[in-house]
Every structure is written in structure tokens, then in C-alpha cells.
Amino acid sequence: MNKMNTYLIALICLGLLTACGEEEVPVDVYATKHIDQWNRHYVEVQVVSKTDDIELQNIVVDRGNCKSSWLAGWEKALPSKLKFGRKFTARYGSNCSVLQVDIETDQGDWSFDFN
Secondary structure: OOHHHHHHHHHHHHHHHHHHHHHOEEEEEEEEEEEOOOOOEEEEEEEOOOOEEEEEEEEEEHHHOOOOOOOOOHHHOOOOOOOOOOOOEEEOOOOOOOOEEEEEOOEEEEEEEEO
16 A cells, blocks of 8 residues: 555656646737638738737748738738737638647747647
8 A cells, every 4th residue: 555655646746747847838829710801711810928028930820831822921020029918910811721820939939729
């Protein structure tokens, strides 16, 4: 029984260390579908800062398979500094599913899945 208690304590400690080691992602990412006034479909990806100062360096959608289309131009605005609660918006054509968005920042890189 003593070995079992030691084993359980070790598992609990490992779980606590793992939970403490997780860092909070400093941005939220949203993907929404839209139709413009000319009935053209597009997808809008918004990156919202949850920290006081972050530099958004790149947005990669669907592992680079989704390129911006006729609404292009936002790429020239990168890198972009965002304060808490501020957002950056990128638009993509209707041929994009937006299953995955990879965000590259000065504070690290994160991947968001949309299934």
C-alpha cells in the first residue's frame, strides 16, 4: 500500500507541475464568414490582444494553403503592435476553409484549430 501512495503522490505532483508550466496564450483568434455588398464571399480572421503590448508578426492560414485574395493589402501592415483589447483583421477569399490559423508574435507562436 505504501508504494501505491508514493505512486499517487508522484502523479499528483507531476500533474501540478505540468499545469503550472502552461503559459497563457496572449491573443484570441476568431474566424468568421461574410458576404460583401457585391455578393462575394470571404473569411475574416481577427487577432485580439489579451496583453498590454504584443507585436503580431505573421498570420498563416491552413498551413499556408489559404492566401488573401481581392481584399489583399493587410500583409503590408505586418508587423503590427497591438495593445490590450485591440485587434488586427485579415481577409481571405471564399476558397479558404480556415481550419487552422498560426499566429507568430514577438512573444511566441501559437496555433488555433477551427473544426
